[in-house]
Amino acid sequence: MGVVWAVYLNTYELIVLVYGFSYISFVLFYCNSFLVVMKSVKWSKTWNTSSIISDCVGEEERYVKNVENLLRSDHTIPFIARYRKEMTGDMSTDKLYKIKEQLNRLDNLTKKIEKSIKDIEKLGSLTPNLSEAIAACTSATMLEQVTAAYKPGKKKSKSEQARNAGLGSVAEQLIDGRKVDFNTLVGSHAELKSVKNVIDGTKDILIDIESRFRAADEDKLQKLQVQLRFKTIAIGNGTACRETETSVTKMISEKKFCEGTQYTVIDERGASVYSVTPLAQQELPKLDTNLRSAVSLGRRVLEPLSEYVKIEPQHLGVGQYQHDIAQKKLSSRLEDIVSEAVSFTGVDINTCSLHMLQKIAGLTKARAQAILDTRDSVGYFRNREQIKSIKGIGPKSYEQCIGFLRIYPNQLTKNPEVTAEYEDVGAAVKGKRKLTSSSSAKSKLMKRDVAFCFLDQTSVHPESYHIASALLKEQGLKERDIGTEEFVQKIKQLNPVDVSVSCSEGTKQCILSALSQRTDTDYRDQFARPIFKSTVLSAESLVVGTQLEGRVSNVTHFGAFVDVGVERDGLIHTSKMNGYTVCLGNRVRVKVERKDQKGIGLYLLQVL
DSSP: EEEEEEEESSSOEEEEEEEOOOGGGHHHHHHHHHHHHHHTTSSSOOHHHHHHHHHEEEEEHHHHHHHHHHHHTTTOHHHHHHHHHHTTTSOOOOOHHHHHHHHHHHHHHHHHHHHHHHHHHHHHOOOHHHHHHHTOOOOOHHHHHHHHGGGTOOOOOOOOHHIIIIIHHHHHHHTTTOOGGGGTTTSTTTTOOSSHHHHHHHHHHHHHHHHHHHHHHHHHHHHHHHHHOOEEEEEEESHHHHHHHHHHHHHHTTTOOTTTTTEEOOOOHHHHHTTTSEEEHHHHTOOHHHHHHHHHHHHHOOOHHHTTTTTTTTGGOOOOTTSSSSSHHHHHHHHHHHHHHHHOOOEEEETHHHHHHHTTTTTHHHHHHHHHHHHHHOOOOOOOGGGGSSSSOOHHHHHHHGEEOOHHHHHHTHHHHHHHEOOHHHHHHHOOOOEESSOOOHHHHHHHHOOGGGGGGOOOGGGGGGHHHHHHHHHHHGGGGGTTTHHHHHHHTTOOGOOSSSSOOOHHHHHHHHTTSOOOGGGGGSSOOOOOSSSOEEEEEGOOOOOEEEEEEEEEEEEEEEEEESSSOOEEEEESTTTTTOOOOOOOEEOOOOOOTTEEEEEEEEEE
């Protein structure tokens, strides 16, 4: 079942997280996840009329509540519009009529809900979970979907027949996480002649519940979209991922989302492991483990590196042979790779978290914590030189880590607490000017003459600053322009042979490479990004010759499996590699060469 687990919002983008579970594994794992949804809905306390109308009309809830009270007190809309402007926030008459329309709709819906509950109760089919589900409906469509199976005079479905056979309570027990002995139910009704009849009937009920709640979830998801205007949906690649994809695609095609809405499938590996860690409990103390996992998936779209470093790499899926390798050696190598990835990407020392900073080459958890403690007590760092004064950061540690730590002057000056002047690197080294700050901290770091150094925002190592300064002076460029489009283009046009500064070719290339990047350049841009889609394919729709993009999901001695967005992965046999070598996670372009009962055969066209 596709369940809308959480909504995660940050400065850059809004993600609605859809976490998938299915009736197929209809024992406790499915039932526990379903119970989360059921227990989250209450009619008497959480169903707020003014809140729902506020979301629909796009007005503040306090004003909507005022209008509701005025209308229920028999005030007319013309009167409200002219003489109660301060209570309505000066709403237009159109908005007031919309509120009245929605109020009438919800009042009528309340009556329908009460009637549905009474009718189903008379049939003897009302359960606590069903009652809560009906009471949580916020539209007539949702109510129709939830109660459709209980309307009299209709040909009974398999689920209704199973309920009549007494299996409704069995499904309820499974949903509540209780164990059921199916053998004891054989013969309890004429239709239950074997254990298979009992299991099939129970499954029919759970399938019916799933289908109704999937439709209800779609309605909820659409309401969230209207309220929050998100454009990206993240779907976990676990059980029922395909069903959730189909539902989301259907909603996109029916234009139930705003234009441009797309989705991406996120690898769930490690999300459940993260959800029970002390770090997850610290970050998301009010959420249960399922919701923490959902938030983790959303963060993987927004800031993948920041999220993945929280999880031990062996839990992220590093190949089917990982258990054949000495675990100590494997763990050490994986940690090295993580450190390399974080270091090459670089971190903003004034905003990064502990779990990111401690992965930087040359730093340990204790050293990273010392840096953050200093940042918390003193304020933002303004110069890489300040790091030297932190206890625990010796000459060797400083040398190893400093090139991967960034300080961005432009970001610092946007902070009202920072009132410092820009300085070229020469002035920074000589300490010609002091920085002023509104901070009252009395640390010795604040007492020193510390100025911004524009090279601190690049990957140029401080040991090469004098060379970089000489190079820029020779070319007539200024450090304060580092990262701008004009500066970057001039650096890219330089021929290394024409640069006469005295240094090794390796150092020269390193400096030129660092200076040729915009301030917002991300090392990760050279790698494959998530695949965003707005439509879904099926294996049946594939034809020989179709070209697709996908991601390598597994590599074996006989070939590589590729997720191309259909029900099952396709195989690129070793003989179809086209001279390429692929690795786990590679994004590839492939062509369908074969489709039969054995599977989907692919030919590798390109590694993207």
